[in-house]
Amino acid sequence: MSEREPGFATLAIHAGAQPDPTTGARATPIYQTTSFVFDDVNHAASLFGLQSFGNIYTRITNPTNAVLEERVAALEGGTAALAVASGHAAQHLVFHTLLTPGDEFVASRKLYGGSINQFTHSFKSYGWNVAWADPDDISSFERAITPKTKAIFIESIANPGGVVTDVAAISAIAKKAGVPLIVDNTLATPYLWNPIKDGADIVVHSATKFLGGHGNSIGGVIVDAGTFDWMATDRYPFLSKPRPEYSGMVLAETFGNFAFAIACRVLGLRDLGPALSPFNAFLILTGIETLALRMAKHSENAQKVAEYLVAHPKVAWVSYPGLSGDRYHALAGKYLPKGAGAVFTFGLKGGYEAGVGLVSNVELFSHLANIGDTRSLIIHPASTTHRQLSDEAKTIAGAGPDVVRLSIGIEDAADIIADLDQALAKV
Template sequence: MSTDRPMSFDTAQIHAGANPDSATGARQTPIYQTTAYVFRDHDHAAALFNLQEVGYIYSRLTNPTVSALADRINALEGGAGTVCCSSGHAAQIMALFPLMGPGRNIVASTRLYGGTVTQFSQTIKRFGWSCTFVDFDDLDAVKAAIDENTRAIFCESIANPGGYITDLPAVAKVADEAGLPLIVDNTSATAYLCRPIEHGATLVVNSLTKYMTGNGTVTGGSITDSGKFDWMASDKFPSLSQPEPAYHGLTFGAALGPMAFTFHSIAIGLRDLGMTLNPQAAHYTLMGLETLSLRMRKHVENAEIVANWLEKHDAVARVTYAGLDSSPYKARVATVCPKGAGGLFTFALKGGYDACVKFVNALKLFSHVANLGDARSLVIHSASTTHRQLTEAQQVAAGAAPDVVRLSIGIEDPEDIIADLEQALAQIG
């Protein structure tokens, strides 16, 4: 769809990246369930493989349904280019892939999803990479953690599980001064609540599994490049600033400019890592995105009501929701997440670990699952599940202490949500 004026978010989430199918007139984006694509002739095939022409070759690389999703996410995030892949975890590895090499490291926030902490503290060691975890509220500590081998800074806009809001403009300034890309996981906020690129982020990663799809049906991930980082400014990123042998010496940064990272992620990242998003999953996410703003407004509205109610309950020790007046992160909401603090937060029970276990088991409306961002209200005790592999000190640093329960507030009637919480809290004594 093309208009004479930029589309608003509510319009772009429905129309960006999609037009009626040229062959059939189908209004919804078709699921192109195909492995490969017929070339017009020999020259067409050669041009595609030599990156001289944009088109479809093989669905491990690109697919029309997936491309429509990438274009839509790109419009919502305000990027230069977006690549979709098989999961949020895949998106993180793909974001790092062109930047890293043996002996290189990243500096990451301590407030991250438990699986990300494990991926960065354990799994990436197998590539010869490493990670230094720092409290991103301490900017001096972030600066001190950066060394000559650092290649990226990583954080979450709204941190999972606690719902903490990162001071993105301040962190972006640190990254800029160091000549490093800032990678922001925007999963918990989505582009509706936060646009990290506008706050200085270089790359934005999302788990499409969560709010972006919003119905708990598929897994998926995305990486959006701002197109603003100069990969040629130093020799830190040879994958982008030096000739690529697999493409006859093409230098991605010099030849492709703002689209260098995106094309590298497709032509080399997806080609060699194979973290492909299937077209049916892309279709589900396209449909989910059509109602993203409507759902996020309801998530925020409900979360504010529930968090305020919990904060007053006798069994509750503390609530981490950034939208509360008592939160030390409340001041960042207006700057980083002006449309609200999201639908994710934690609360601590005075009864500790055992009370958390009893509480989770007593809930009826809430679904006890290892997911967030569903239309349904979800609950999990992070210390015994998603963050179980961490030490207690790491759990506390991540906001997933043993006495803490994580809530992902859905879009049900808030009175029903509170009624379920109330009956469960009554059962723990």
């Protein structure tokens, strides 16, 4: 099939997964093993020297994980990928590969709260300093760049509020500054949006969410777009300088347009260790096989629920880019023609008490702190994840007392709406 380009749904099922060469197994086997025997001493030497493709130890490579890696790389249009233990581990390895102590990076201030924590506190202790910019004011990215800036980080659709980021505009700023653009594509998934087409150099995922899609496995993926010229500068020594770990090898020279994924693996994953369990990789892979069907249904359901809520007398506002009056509707038209995703927030006129009342009275929605499940999920951030903050701080974080976040599942839309309807009647 090489002479024509397979479509998305075909890649979601086949990319990376040829039948098992030794057993003929058609589904990807779970290679639940720590280690792999060498063919002989020469083979071992080739593997340790990165001269041959192959498996040594599951912390570095595993055949089940490799299928997941190649599949996500194919779906995103990247050259290679690396699967790791979580979305947070993916971000850790990306920045470890790019930054040294004292370096800076620019990040959108509209991010998943866990990423804001990771950048603000944990990364700070490595000497990696974040400068925040506002995706609603593109020029703020340009202003945040200094001679120490090594990367820009954004989310394509930002959690939790249904913010659509102008990826192409920020990519132009990154290119002008000569730094790679990292895009977290977790909420959109490659079905709704391929940020590499809009200039992303690196894509990261929490595979825990829509890729796996069934709320059963934590995992993360780093995708190398193969677009950044690491040899053009000496600012990324992991890629452009001889590595003492590998007898002086220059990774960008040896591995060309997939060197970033290799560097994250052989320098980051090898030494920092957040390997993905092959069992989790198997479950995430199985989820990805139905990604096209699920994302279409997630988006279709979310559109219906958003339209229902915006017309409800107890609802103050709805932030969903699929709604015609939404501030991100035009960007959604440009970047998300297949649907605006399934995670969004809305506000209740009854404030804090109404929020607590809603999550206490839903029956079908699960009250929990995750997104991207087949099941519909609900959370009232002010009484849970953002409980410790002052009211003012809650509002700045998009978690004001009236805010409710939904992750719409793939149940029947009528049942999802009926559940919200009966619960809203009680608040």
